[in-house]
Amino acid sequence: MNEFVSIAPSVRLGKDVRLSKFINLYGCEIGDETKIGAFVEIQKNASVGKRCKISSHTFVCEGVEIEDNVFIGHSVTFINDSYPRSTTPSGGLQTETDWKVEKTLVRKGVSIGSGSTILSNLTIGENAIVGAGSVVTRDVPANAIVAGNPAKFLRFITEEKK
Numbered sequence: 001m002n003e004f005v006s007i008a009p010s011v012r013l014g015k016d017v018r019l020s021k022f023i024n025l026y027g028c029e030i031g032d033e034t035k036i037g038a039f040v041e042i043q044k045n046a047s048v049g050k051r052c053k054i055s056s057h058t059f060v061c062e063g064v065e066i067e068d069n070v071f072i073g074h075s076v077t078f079i080n081d082s083y084p085r086s087t088t089p090s091g092g093l094q095t096e097t098d099w100k101v102e103k104t105l106v107r108k109g110v111s112i113g114s115g116s117t118i119l120s121n122l123t124i125g126e127n128a129i130v131g132a133g134s135v136v137t138r139d140v141p142a143n144a145i146v147a148g149n150p151a152k153f154l155r156f157i158t159e160e161k162k
Helices: none
Strands: 005-007 023-025 064-066 104-106 122-124 144-147 152-156
């Protein structure tokens, strides 16, 4: 085992998964033939499908489901709480029992550009493309190209450009 990789016993790794140094995986599932870049964290109750590429410096939080054949660019951040707080209304530090994980679904064949932020409670449709640096705040239709802050629909991918 690589001394610069932290993989909890609760992680389920598929066949031929390739792992870079300086990664942190716990309580998650990684599909066959997926490649995980350096400085990536994937939290518990998150899943990554088969033949995905998760580029360096990416954060995949609890509640994120990434299907097969997905490309995630460098420094992509997923969010799982629409209204994060550090303390409870009475002033104590929040614990896991004080909030509910909000889900995010990334469908097959999606490509998410570097530096993007993906908010919770949304689905990015099959084969969609998210431009670099985008902030995705709502569902993205299948085969759509979106970009910007907030990400806006630009056009659909046409058959000749696939």
